[in-house]
Amino acid sequence: MNILLICTEKLPVPNIRGGAIQTYIGGVVPLLTRSHKITIIGRTDPELSEDETVNGVRYLRFDSQGVLDIYMSNVIPYLEASTEEFDLIHIFNRPKMVLPVASVKPNARIVLSMHNDMFNPLKLNKEEGDAVIERVEAIVTISNYIGAAICKDYPQAEPKIRTIYSGVDLSKFAPWKQSQAALRERDSIRNEHKLGNKKVILFVGRLSRNKGPHVLVRAMSQLRHNDAVLVIVGAAWYSDDRISDYIAYLRALAEKSPIQVMTTGYVQAHDVHKWFCAADVFVCTSIWEEPLARVHYEAMAAGLPLITTARGGNPEIIRGNNGIIIQNPEDPAEYASNLNSMLSNVGNAREMGLHGRKLVENHFTWNHVAGQILEVWDKQPVIEDPTPE
Structure with a gap:
């Protein structure tokens, strides 16, 4: 046709x-x-x-x-x-x-x-x-x-x-435990940003209030893992690195956080996968009724356990033991509790991530x-x- x-x-x-x-x-x-x-x-x-x-x-x-x-x-x-x-x-x-x-x-x-x-x-x-x-x-x-x-x-x-x-493209997103290329990306970006062996909590998305990253920053004050770092990847709009009022507010919150919070600004589409390789946990903090954020597929393809919200279509991506659903996305304590559990049980978190990878292989390739x-x-x-x- x-x-x-x-x-x-x-x-x-x-x-x-x-x-x-x-x-x-x-x-x-x-x-x-x-x-x-x-x-x-x-x-x-x-x-x-x-x-x-x-x-x-x-x-x-x-x-x-x-x-x-x-x-x-x-x-x-x-x-x-x-x-x-x-x-x-x-x-x-x-x-x-x-x-x-x-x-x-x-x-x-x-x-x-x-x-x-x-x-x-x-x-x-x-x-x-x-x-x-x-x-x-x-x-x-x-x-x-x-x-x-x-x-x-x-x-x-x-x-x-x-x-x-x-x-998602399985050749681009891969678990670092299973892919030499992903391991090299992980080591490279961790060395570049002096992250060492820290436990990297990752957020990727547009930086706006309805996407909810400010709640995740607030959750850091209740995190029990001093060896963790929160990395926020994104900008106000695609290809737009201006500092909006919300981003200024987010950075001000980050400066007060007892846990290191790093904001990368806009990252080119072809480089975003590197941050998934570098991470240990992925968090989607949508407060609004999100249709179903595609970053979930990328995180699962990279073998990351998910934390997402009971908003819109997001819960549809949690199938069995590949992640956790936050019932109240505006409650920092709920994020902190689940992150504390996940970061304390690294083996279980990795199993979650590998289950997510298998889900992608079986259902979510191009x-x-x-x-x-x-x-x-x-x-x-x-x-x-x-x-x-």
Whole structure:
């Protein structure tokens, strides 16, 4: 089939600036091109050409300035003027694009991928939402939580929804106990930052209040392990190292911590895996209803035990003995208690991490994700015969 993927207006593809959706597309496209012709529409970037073909995939990039209306004002006229016909158009996380795209490419099947609850009444009016669900053939969601959130407002969507969890590159993320390359990365980054043999507690993510790293910093005052260090990897926004009010607050908290807290600032997407190699425990502190943070997959692939929160889709990633769910993400004591237990029982923590690695190998590789997307694409829509019997 001739297939068009339409990415969001926020970040470019490939994921040179980071981004969960961009990483997802980058992970599956090399596998999808084996059986289909792929074109990808995304936003412009100073480092990328506006029209190029790489490894058989055509990339078309349009100015967006990070604003959906600007993006659509460039993408829709292009599609309308183009004589190329697509068998299927797969739109990522922007239900607002479905009807305009359908109006200029009426013969294309349309699939929608949802990585956030963009059907929320504050983001999409009910009439448009009903029409979008009517028009799309399938809605792929990043977690059961997102699927349930959509069905709460649009129960008619239920038969079209399919959860396809994200994935991870097993060659990039590996347990340091099992991989010489990962061990070298671990030793290198620990030496560079003078971490020695400390127990590294890792947070990776955007630094904003709803992501909750301030609660983890506060938890350090109740940690019983003086040989621990908390490493916070991330910035206010992808590729943006400005010091926001929240980051200034976070750093002020860190300075008062009895346990060392290190903030790295923005780390390039291609270097983030090094911090997973260097760590001993991974903590996701989301206070908001997180759809399901992709950092969980990366932590598990690196063989790290997880601590995550009972928010949104995050609990769906805890399966058996691969991690712990924090019930009250705003309580530093709950984090401290679980971290104290985990750091005191290193053998058990390592078992958790290796169980997580096995889960990734069995369920969350890019091969798994691409295979499930192909199942959605290759499922032919049912065309009802309008002729009465």
